[in-house]
Amino acid sequence: MSSVLELRGVGKTFARVPALRDIHLAVGTSELVGLIGPSGSGKSTLLRCCNRLTEPDAGEVVFEGNPVPAGGAELASVRRRMGMVFQAFNLYPHLNALQNAALAPRRAAGLSQGEAETAAREALERVGLGDRTTAMPDELSGGQQQRVAIARALALRPRILLLDEPTSALDPELVGSVLRVIRSLKEDGVAMLIATHEIAFAREAADRIAFLADGEILECGPPGEILDRPKSGRLQTFLSRL
Amino acid sequence: MRIFFDPEVLAAAWPGIRSGIDVTLGLALSSIAAGVALGLVLATVRALIRGAPLRPVGGLIAAYADVFRAMPPLVLLVVLYFAAPFAGVELSGFMAAFVALGLVLGASAEEIFWAGITSVNRGQWEAALSTGLSRGEAFRRVVLPQAVRLTIPPLTNRAIATGKNTALASVVAVPEVLNQAASVQAQTASPAPLLLAAGVYVALFLPLVRAGRWLETRFPTR
Numbered sequence: 001m002s003s004v005l006e007l008r009g010v011g012k013t014f015a016r017v018p019a020l021r022d023i024h025l026a027v028g029t030s031e032l033v034g035l036i037g038p039s040g041s042g043k044s045t046l047l048r049c050c051n052r053l054t055e056p057d058a059g060e061v062v063f064e065g066n067p068v069p070a071g072g073a074e075l076a077s078v079r080r081r082m083g084m085v086f087q088a089f090n091l092y093p094h095l096n097a098l099q100n101a102a103l104a105p106r107r108a109a110g111l112s113q114g115e116a117e118t119a120a121r122e123a124l125e126r127v128g129l130g131d132r133t134t135a136m137p138d139e140l141s142g143g144q145q146q147r148v149a150i151a152r153a154l155a156l157r158p159r160i161l162l163l164d165e166p167t168s169a170l171d172p173e174l175v176g177s178v179l180r181v182i183r184s185l186k187e188d189g190v191a192m193l194i195a196t197h198e199i200a201f202a203r204e205a206a207d208r209i210a211f212l213a214d215g216e217i218l219e220c221g222p223p224g225e226i227l228d229r230p231k232s233g234r235l236q237t238f239l240s241r242l
Numbered sequence: 243m244r245i246f247f248d249p250e251v252l253a254a255a256w257p258g259i260r261s262g263i264d265v266t267l268g269l270a271l272s273s274i275a276a277g278v279a280l281g282l283v284l285a286t287v288r289a290l291i292r293g294a295p296l297r298p299v300g301g302l303i304a305a306y307a308d309v310f311r312a313m314p315p316l317v318l319l320v321v322l323y324f325a326a327p328f329a330g331v332e333l334s335g336f337m338a339a340f341v342a343l344g345l346v347l348g349a350s351a352e353e354i355f356w357a358g359i360t361s362v363n364r365g366q367w368e369a370a371l372s373t374g375l376s377r378g379e380a381f382r383r384v385v386l387p388q389a390v391r392l393t394i395p396p397l398t399n400r401a402i403a404t405g406k407n408t409a410l411a412s413v414v415a416v417p418e419v420l421n422q423a424a425s426v427q428a429q430t431a432s433p434a435p436l437l438l439a440a441g442v443y444v445a446l447f448l449p450l451v452r453a454g455r456w457l458e459t460r461f462p463t464r
Contacts, residue, residue, distance in 0.1 A: 053368050073376075080374030090369035094387045103383055104373035149369075156373060 003028050004064060004160045004191045005082070010049055011058030012042075012215075019045045020215045023059065027160060030189035034202035034223075037212035038238060043195035044087075046212065047162045050193070051079050064159060080108055083153025087165040089145045091137040097124060097148045098133040101155045109156060116155075123151035127181045143174030147181055160191040167198060179205075199242055203227055211235045248434045251426070255435035258422035259442060265418040266446065269336060270405040273343035277404060278397065280344060281351020288352075289359045289385070290377060303352065310349030316410050318342040323414040339411035347404045354396045358389035398454035405447055419443065 003026040010023040020042045027033050035043045048054035050061055052068060052075060061068045063082060069075045092100050101120035105111045111119065124130050127147035137145055146166055153161055163182070167175040179201050186192065186205060196202055202209055203223045210220040213234045219226055230236045284303045291299050310318075322331075323338040333341065362385045370380035412421035423439035426432075 051372055053372060076371075076374040076376060078374075079372055082372075084369075084372035086365060086369060088365055090363070090365040092366065092369070092384050092388075094391070103370075104375055107379045107383060108374035108376075152369075152373065 003062075004031075005050060005193065006062040007046070007050070007059065008062065009059035010046070010056045010061060012045055012049060012054060012056050018215050020049065020056070023049075023215075023217055025210055025217060025220065027191050027193050028207075030186075030191055031207045032186050032192045032194065032205055034206035034209040035193065035195040035212055036197070036199065036202060036209055036226075036238075041212040042215040043212055044164050045215075047084070047164050047193065047195055050162055051082050051084060053084075076108060080104065080156045081159045083150075083156060083158035083161045085146070085149050085153055085161060085163040085166050087168050089137075089142075089149045089169070091145055091149055091152070093137050096134050096136050097129060097140070097151075100137070100148055101152045104152070105155050119155045119157075120151070123155040124148065126154060126184075127151045128177070141174060142170045143177040146170065146178050150178075150181055150185075154185075154190075158190075160193065161185070163192060163194040163196075165195050165197065167196070199227065199239075211238070213238070245432065246434055246437055248432050251430050251432040251434040252438055254430065255423060255426040255438055258417075258426060259419055259435065259438060262417055262419035262422035262439075263442060263446070265336070265416060266408050269339055269343070269408045269411060269416065269418060273340050273347065273408070274401045274404050276340070276344035277347025278351050278401065280348030281353075281355050284348070284352040285355035285359060286381070286386075288356060290381060292377070307349040307352045307356075310345050311353065313346065315342055315346045315407050316413070318346060319410055319414060335411060335414035335416040338414055339408065339416055342410075343404050343407055346407075347400060350400045351397060354393045354400065355389065358391075358393040359385060361392060362388045394460075395454070395458040398450075398457055402447060402450050402454060405450065406443065409443070 006026040007023045010020055011018065012020040023046060025033070035046065037043055045054055049056040050068070052070070063078055068078050092103070095103065098117060098120050101123050102116040105119045106113055106116035121130065121133060124133055127150050129144060129147055129151065132140065132144065137148070140148065150161075150166070166182070167178050170178065175198070179198065182192070182194070183205055206223050208221060209223050209226040210217050211226060212218070218232045219230065219235055226235070227239065230239055284306070288300045288303045291297065319339055319342040322333055322342050323335060326333060366384050366388065367380055370384040371377070375383070408418055409420040411418050412424060415421065419439050419442050423435040426435040
């Protein structure tokens with residue numbers, strides 16, 4: 001399977017504390033890879049190194065066969081094709097749902113206003129919010145806001161989605177609506193790298209799971225192998241505490 | 243009572259004060275526009291500069307803002323009008339007042355815009371950049387609109403203060419409201435023109451104060 005995204009020996013140190021160490025991880029076309037691990041284990045940093053929101057200080061990130069450029073229009077072009085979804089949604093509070101999703105197609109991808117709105121509308125329909133296009137973020141539930149955030153990424157037709165604990169800020173009863181959207185995207189063949197605490201979801205939806213502790217991938221493999229037959233003591237402890 | 247509201251003196255003072263209103267409004271509007279624009283440009287530059295070679299520019303902008311917020315506008319005005327000619331810079335009274343008020347408001351406006359920009363959540367920048375927007379587009383479409391909402395109440399207050407400070411221009415012979423009133427007062431030895439001037443200032447700026455209060459309820463600070 002060819003990889004959309006590949007991390008080769010990526011490392012990151014914050015104020016002399018290593019946050020990531022020698023990360024090797026590939027995500028194939030239409031593959032869903034789950035990142036699990038304790039809080040502070042480096043899951044967010046790993047995702048943010050992929051699109052250089054955090055600048056890795058070792059190794060290389062390869063996207064569609066080419067190293068992710070350091071900056072400028074080349075990096076912006078890669079970021080468009082690498083959608084990111086944040087734990088705190090980060091919707092633009094002054095724009096409605098449609099404007100949130102249409103902004104980047106218009107201003108980053110250079111589509112006409114009409115084309116951008118069409119792309120945004122389609123993306124909102126895909127996450128089940130085709131009837132809330134004019135709602136402002138503060139008029140939406142947390143689950144709906146996160147689905148708008150997913151639509152904002154989808155409107156750019158990305159090759160891969162990076163999701164940073166997309167359900168962690170949600171009330172329990174709203175988690176399901178977001179996970180359903182993620183499952184349907186997987187059925188449509190969207191490649192995804194998801195940091196998550198939803199182990200049951202990871203077991204059922206992920207093709208592979210990587211377990212991260214203290215900035216290192218200790219184990220990586222199919223869900224059955226990782227969740228049912230953990231090899232390292234760290235992973236056994238982590239799973240037993242859930 | 244008659245000495246404060248002498249109808250003959252008031253009638254004699256009114257034409258001058260009437261023309262002074264135009265000067266006051268012209269000076270107020272032009273220096274407010276220039277000051278707000280200056281502050282916005284400087285805060286934008288400060289927000290967008292990145293990388294080592296340009297970093298001192300941010301420090302210079304912050305230094306400008308600090309110095310001119312510490313400078314009394316009257317002092318700056320008399321320096322520009324009375325001292326600058328010795329350096330070969332001759333400004334009319336109106337220009338000196340415009341520059342002084344604009345620079346002082348620009349410093350406050352820069353700090354107000356900067357505070358608004360830095361109070362926008364970092365996640366907003368990151369979300370915008372993650373969709374491939376350039377820093378400039380992210381700033382213009384995402385960060386600045388949110389920052390401006392936060393800046394409107396304090397900026398309105400500074401703008402009103404600048405409008406009132408146009409009265410300082412009377413010391414450099416700009417024929418604005420106070421200057422006109424004072425010259426009639428000097429000729430007639432009657433306080434009535436000054437009271438008329440005070441009433442004119444309140445009539446000019448009370449609507450702005452009221453508008454500012456309305457804006458504060460419209461754009462509440464978080």
